[in-house]
Amino acid sequence: DIQMTQSPSSLSASVGDRVTITCRASQGISNYLAWYQQKPGKVPQLLIYAASTLQSGVPSRFSGSGSGTDFTLTISSLQPEDVATYYCQKYNSAVWTFGQGTKVEIK
């Protein structure tokens, strides 16, 4: 099975900082990669699919890139409302898998 590994597991940054989260697949998954945001106590929300396509309604400060095995989620200017855990997910085959999550906090 393909494993999805996120790094870091947590980070603390200041408002306005550029934040980058990485997700690595143990085998190539083309661009079948999604990113979700889960705020504390809330339901996960789809941010990005197909590695770089922003879901409708998601602020443009979020962006995704990558293909194959290495992917990144970038928040161009961190806002207080971005405090959440972010998950990557592969969906390229019969088996879907989530990464272990990256918790983002405000410094």
Next chain:
Amino acid sequence: QITLKESGPTLVKPTQTLTLTCSFSGFSLSTTGVGVGWIRQPPGKALEWLALIYWNDDKRYSPSLKSRLTVTRVTSKDQVVLIMTNMDPVDTATYYCAHRGIVGTTDNWGQGTLVTVSS
């Protein structure tokens, strides 16, 4: 507007079978490309994908749980049912169902239902 809602028992005993129902509206599971997935999240832990059923009745399961899972559709009621056998305390989690649409992955989720496994 797509909505999904999970229902079922909040407490099950070890070794029992869990049956959860996902009731949805705003889409048809008969439409090409559409699916309904199940995901769970133990308290304080990460998301775990469980299963997916497609419009053509194709079904996919997590390899680690495949022997315990069954997903089926109730077409007449716009519902999808997840059955998990031999429940254990480690299966305590919030269980979500979600819509899989044209974006290829789950873009609308239910509110989730917390299931506790305890004697």
